[in-house]
Amino acid sequence: EDQVTQSPEALRLQEGESSSLNCSYTVSGLRGLFWYRQDPGKGPEFLFTLYSAGEEKEKERLKATLTKKESFLHITAPKPEDSATYLCAVQLNTGFQKLVFGTGTRLLVSP
Amino acid sequence: NAGVTQTPKFQVLKTGQSMTLQCAQDMNHEYMSWYRQDPGMGLRLIHYSVGAGITDQGEVPNGYNVSRSTTEDFPLRLLSAAPSQTSVYFCASSGISGANVLTFGAGSRLTVL
Numbered sequence: 610e611d612q613v614t615q616s617p618e619a620l621r622l623q624e625g626e627s628s629s630l631n632c633s634y635t636v637s638g639l640r641g642l643f644w645y646r647q648d649p650g651k652g653p654e655f656l657f658t659l660y661s662a663g664e665e666k667e668k669e670r671l672k673a674t675l676t677k678k679e680s681f682l683h684i685t686a687p688k689p690e691d692s693a694t695y696l697c698a699v700q701l702n703t704g705f706q707k708l709v710f711g712t713g714t715r716l717l718v719s720p
Numbered sequence: 721n722a723g724v725t726q727t728p729k730f731q732v733l734k735t736g737q738s739m740t741l742q743c744a745q746d747m748n749h750e751y752m753s754w755y756r757q758d759p760g761m762g763l764r765l766i767h768y769s770v771g772a773g774i775t776d777q778g779e780v781p782n783g784y785n786v787s788r789s790t791t792e793d794f795p796l797r798l799l800s801a802a803p804s805q806t807s808v809y810f811c812a813s814s815g816i817s818g819a820n821v822l823t824f825g826a827g828s829r830l831t832v833l
Contacts (some may be wrong), residue, residue, distance in 0.1 A: 613762065643821070652724075652810050652824030653763075696763070700820070708822070709776075712763030 611636040613699050615711035622718050630714045632697030633679040640702040642680050644656045644673050647694045647713070656682075656695075687718045722746050726811050726825035733801045741796040741828050743811030747821070750816045752794035754808040756780065757827075763810065769794055770816060788811045803833045 612635045622628055632642070641660050645653035657666040659675040666673045670691065672683045682695055694715045698708040727742045745752065765778030769788040783805060785797040786830035794813075798805060808829050812822040 626756045641820075645824075650827070652812075652826050655820075656822070658821065698763075707765065708763075710764075712760060712762050 611699070611701060611709050613711040615695075615697050615714050616682050617714060618712070619715040620717070622684075622687055622716070624688055625720055627685045627687070629684070630682040630695055631679060632682070632711055632717070634697075634699045634709075635678075636699050636701055636709065637649070638699040638702035641676055643698040643708065644680070644682055644699065645696040645701065647696055648678050653696055684716070685716055687716075689718045689720050692716055692718045724811055724813055724823050724825035726809075727827050728828060729826065730829050731831070733798075733830065735801060735803060737801050739798050739801065740810055741774070741798075741811075741830070743794045743825060744792050745794075745813040745823070746792065746813075747813065747823065748791060748814075749813035750791070751820070752788065752811065752813045752820070752832070753778070754786065754796045755810045755812060757810060758807050765810075766796065772832065798830075801830075803832045806830060806832045812824060 614633050616631045637688040647653045659671040662677045664675050667709040670685050682701045695713040697714045701707050733760045748770050754766040755763040757763050764780050766784050767786040769775045775786050808827050810827050811825040814822045815821050
């Protein structure tokens, strides 16, 4: 069964305290891996797409990396405005746009 | 540029009632889809469409109906609401070439009593 697991479920950081979120996956065939950010009461907002092991993408304080079994979202010197739920989704190569989502990591950054 | 617009934002129904969640996009996207989000579970695909007149079932289609008469609109119909359908519903769209990145609406929170 295709599965995406995110850890930790929740993470509290102090402003400036760097950390990483994990997304591990067990799927029949990976077409791409997506990271989304979701603020309370809003829809997910696209951050990154990764397609192959070793690939890295960066945006401001965020960097996403991909291996054959997992992806990491590194947050460097976070600010309170980085507080959100971060969702990982895997696109399978068995069907167009069939994404399997993880349950997300709730990040709270305190000033 | 509005993106993906969902209405209503909140709705309360009684068991057995029917209703339609509306979704419209102004990006000329071919692909549109409906997801539901429940606590402790990832977003789950209900139905999707790759173009006008074409729809298909996702992971959790039972109790829901969809149609796609235009490129812009993709309504989700609840035929006879059940408490198990209490959830937050998201409509999402994308192109069918290139990165296929989904653009999500703001969500519709549905409570079935």
